[in-house]
Amino acid sequence: MLKNALFWEPYMKDSVRCFLCMRKCIIDKGQWGWCQTRYNQDGQLITVTYGKVALSSISPIETKHMYNFFPGSLWLSLGGLGCNFQCHGCQSWGLSHCDVKEVVNKIHDLSPEIVVKKALRNGCKGIAFSHNEPTMWLEFVLDVFKLAKSEGLSTCLVTNGYLGSKAFDAIAEYTDGLCIDVKGSFMESYTRIAAVTDINTIFSNASDAKRKHAMHVEVVTNIIPGYNSSEKEIKEIASWMFAELGKDTPLHLTRFFPYGEFKDVVPTPVGLLEKSRLLAMKEGLNYVYIGNIPGHLSANTYCQKCKKIIIKRKEYDEVELNLKNGHCSNCKSLIFGRFSL
Ligand code: SF4
Structure with missing residues (x-):
């Protein structure tokens, strides 16, 4: 469905400047933005992906790398087309970097009402x-989230955080949980992994999510050997989190599997993930998880006081809870996160 886009302004003559994301494209009349999801139609910016749901599933929140956020609950998960990054090892390349102009015509529109009804009908959190x-x-995410909140549903975004601050503030008002994908702490890592050259906003959006908007935030870093796997980089990510997001904010260090232009990079050795986890914990973080290795002991959540397992994860859909009303069942300590009563 074609819709008027948000977060743009007239530029010169019939050009526009999109400030939805930090690429800040200047788009001439009849041209498309870098991401191909919006184009300039006679001096107006139009989005072509509104309601174009390319992927939809009912899955546990754990599949979003959100572990201290309603663990074990089912969510309606939606994916669309396009991306503003160009990650060379992207596992979602088919959706993110397809020819959006072509593919979008093959996808039926879904309305926010249909999406919300589906979540309610399937008992999703x-x-x-x-x-x-x-x-x-x-534009679509905003409309879905507004309706979802009015129907008592919770909301979650998994994002690279590369939004302009106005756009981020707008969606933050309706977002409960944020999983932010931090590719590294160095500009060089972002450039090599994702072809991005301006990363300050990513970190300030994450801080704002926590401090200004009181969202539940978790961070995921996919450790790619030789790209963002140095001790210095892991320590910097962890120390930034400690200072800006707090010691209890979960960090997920996930295993990379070769794909796309990174098909020759080795899968992340388990030992490297385990060492990185210890480094991050030494920087003061309490909840550091190892991801993409089902059954690994570091996929469990441990009580910070008595050290017992309070959330045991074998697979994403096999979650055993040893807590009650957000407290450890053993020592009754309060556990950081959001939990169903
Ligand atoms: S990449 Fe897309 S969303 Fe980002 S500024 Fe360009 S047109 Fe806007």
């Missing part, structure tokens, strides 16, 4: 946008 970058169809 909430609605999550993931798979591709949610910024790419923020």
